[in-house]
Structure formats: structure tokens, C-alpha cells
Amino acid sequence: MRKLIYTLLCLAISATALPAASRAASFVGLGVPTGGSGSNFSNALGVSADSSVVVGGVNSPNLTQAFRWTAGGGMIGLGLLPGGSFSFATGVSANGSVVLGDLNDSASGIQGQETFIWDPILG
Amino acid sequence: MQVNTYGLDLAGWTLTGAVAVSADGSTVVGYGTGPSGAQEGWIAVIPRPNVQIAIEQQPIALNSPPIPVAVLGSSTVDVTQIDVTTLHFGPKGATAVSTQIVSATGQVNLVVSFNVQDTGLAIRDTQGCLQGTIGGEFF
Numbered sequence: 423m424r425k426l427i428y429t430l431l432c433l434a435i436s437a438t439a440l441p442a443a444s445r446a447a448s449f450v451g452l453g454v455p456t457g458g459s460g461s462n463f464s465n466a467l468g469v470s471a472d473s474s475v476v477v478g479g480v481n482s483p484n485l486t487q488a489f490r491w492t493a494g495g496g497m498i499g500l501g502l503l504p505g506g507s508f509s510f511a512t513g514v515s516a517n518g519s520v521v522l523g524d525l526n527d528s529a530s531g532i533q534g535q536e537t538f539i540w541d542p543i544l545g
Numbered sequence: 546m547q548v549n550t551y552g553l554d555l556a557g558w559t560l561t562g563a564v565a566v567s568a569d570g571s572t573v574v575g576y577g578t579g580p581s582g583a584q585e586g587w588i589a590v591i592p593r594p595n596v597q598i599a600i601e602q603q604p605i606a607l608n609s610p611p612i613p614v615a616v617l618g619s620s621t622v623d624v625t626q627i628d629v630t631t632l633h634f635g636p637k638g639a640t641a642v643s644t645q646i647v648s649a650t651g652q653v654n655l656v657v658s659f660n661v662q663d664t665g666l667a668i669r670d671t672q673g674c675l676q677g678t679i680g681g682e683f684f
Contacts, residue, residue, distance in 0.1 A: 449553040451579050452586035465576045466586030471568035478574075478586050491588075516568070 452497060455482040466491075468513045475518025477511035486510060488523050488540070500540050503527035509538065553589065556580070560587070569593065596622055596684045598675055611642050611658035612666075614675060622679070624655035632657055632677040635664025 455462045467478040476491040480499070488500040488511035500521065502509050505528020512523045521540040557580030564575045572590050579585030597617040614634060618624040629644045639659040647654050657675075666673055677684060 446590075447553055447592060448588075448590045449555060449558075450588045451558070452588070454579065454581055454583040454585050463576075463584035464586040465564075465584065466574035466588060467564050469565045469567050469572050469574045469588075473567040473569070473572035473590070476574050476586075476588055478576075480586075 452476075452478070452480070452491060455480060464489075464497075465510075467511065470514045470518035471516035472518065475514050475521075477514045477521050477523070479508075479510040479523075488521070488525070488538075490514075490518075490521055490540075492518070501545075511540070558587070593682065593684065595619075596679065609661045611660050612664065613656050613658045615647075616655040616657065616675070618653040618655070624653055624679075626680045627655055628678050628681075629655075629657065632675065634659045634675050635666045635673045637663060637665030638676075639663035639665070 452464045452466060454464050462482050464480040465478045466476050469476050474492060478489060478491075479486050480489050480497065481487075484507065485502075486508035487502060488509040489497045490500060490511065491497045500509060500511060500523075503525055506526045509525035510523045511521045514521050519541060523538055523540075524535050525538050526535055558577055560575065560577040561584075562575045562577070563573050566573050571592050572588065574586065574588050576584055576586050579587075597619070599615045599617060600612065612634075616622075616624050616627060625646065629641055632641050633639065634641075634657075640663070641657045642660055642663075643658045645656045647656050664673065
């Protein structure tokens with residue numbers, strides 16, 4: 423719960439503004455890939471503590487890819503491993519710099535699943 | 546969800562799930578059925594109320610008269626939407642003993658008074674907190 427704090431002993435009237443964001447309320451759809459057989463979708467599954475980055479998964483038929491979304495850069499796919507058919511981002515660090523999720527590769531197969539950690543330097 | 550309360554345009558949407566929220570609670574993400582009919586992720590930004598308060602200087606003593614705390618209205622804060630029954634002040638969470646809507650220089654403010662002994666404030670205290678809800682949102 424956010425709290426207001428003021429000083430009792432100052433000489434004049436004192437006021438302290440909440441550090442709340444002054445952004446306007448907004449609602450944004452992340453979009454869905456076009457084309458294919460109609461089973462496309464997107465899911466938002468995580469948001470950074472500072473609200474700067476949203477992560478999730480976006481699907482065009484038979485291929486689901488983790489994404490990282492920012493207001494300035496939009497949705498950026500994080501890719502797949504060789505032979506992989508899906509990746510999903512399920513969480514993101516407080517400042518949005520590190521993404522984690524699940525994916526598969528040719529060794530794990532379609533039913534296999536491994537955890538991944540992504541950052542902008544190492545990928 | 547209460548997003549309609551904030552004037553968000555949800556035409557064509559059916560929100561299915563809210564999955565994660567930012568640390569300050571202002572950003573919520575999830576998924577639903579979008580205008581295209583496909584499942585689609587969404588981001589809702591619902592800023593917390595940006596409320597300001599003010600108080601006139603006065604010494605703190607147990608026999609002091611009630612402390613008046615002004616909640617300042619603004620173009621974005623309608624103090625008439627404050628639920629005065631939710632207001633709590635000081636470390637002991639004093640409840641209001643009186644409230645008054647006051648108009649000053651074209652601005653509508655809410656002045657709330659609290660009994661000193663109910664607040665838990667001590668002589669050397671330099672800070673206090675006011676909590677409550679406005680339009681159903683905590684501040």
C-alpha cells in the first residue's frame with residue numbers, strides 16, 4: 423500500500439506528492455501474427471517490476487516463440503534452439519534485462535522442455 | 546477486472562486472465578480474446594492515484610486539538626471520491642473525527658482531522674502517514 427509522508431515540524435505548510443507514475447491509463451493489445459491456419463496467438467506472461475518490459479510467447483502455426491516487449495521497441499522474438507519448435511518466456515528480472523522461460527530443441531523433442539535464461543549480451 | 550473504471554477502451558476484448566503485475570501495481574499483463582477473435586496478450590497500465598496532502602505546523606501534545614490534514618484536490622484527484630471511512634493516520638492508524646470539503650482558489654480539498662492521542666504520534670516524531678482509498682484505489 424502506498425503511503426503519504428509529510429513533515430510535521432516544518433515552518434510552513436508542507437506537502438509531499440506520491441511518487442506514483444503520472445502516466446495516463448492505457449490498454450494495449452500485443453497483436454497476433456497473421457497468416458497460417460488460424461491458430462495464431464500471443465500471451466503476456468510476465469512484466470518487469472519497473473513496468474518497462476513485458477515477456478511471453480507468440481505463436482504462428484506450429485511455432486511458438488518467446489518474446490520481449492518494450493514500449494519503444496515493440497515485440498522482439500527471442501528465437502528458438504536448432505531443431506526446436508517452441509520457446510516461452512515466463513518471467514523477467516526487475517529491470518527487464520534478464521528473461522527466463524522454457525524451450526525445446528532437437529534433442530529434447532516436441533515433448534521435451536528445458537529452462538532458459540536470456541540477456542541482451544549473451545542471448 | 547476494474548479496468549473499465551479507468552476509461553480504458555476494451556471494445557472487442559474478452560479478458561481471460563491477468564497473469565503478472567509490476568512492483569508498484571500500475572501495470573498488469575495477461576491474455577484474452579482480442580478483436581480479431583484470436584487469443585492475444587495485453588498490457589493494462591492503471592496509474593495509482595497521485596494524491597498530495599498538507600498540514601499546518603503545530604506542536605504535538607496529547608492535549609492538542611485534533612490535527613487537520615488537508616488532502617489536496619487537483620485536475621486528476623477528485624477528493625469527493627475519497628472514502629473517508631478508509632482514512633487512517635499515524636502509526637496507530639487514527640480514524641477521522643471530522644471531515645470537511647473546502648474550496649480554495651478554485652480547488653476542492655478535503656480537510657480531515659484526527660485526535661492526536663489516536664494517531665500514535667510522539668513529540669519528537671517528524672513524519673506521519675495517511676492511508677485510504679479514492680475511487681476504490683489505495684493511496
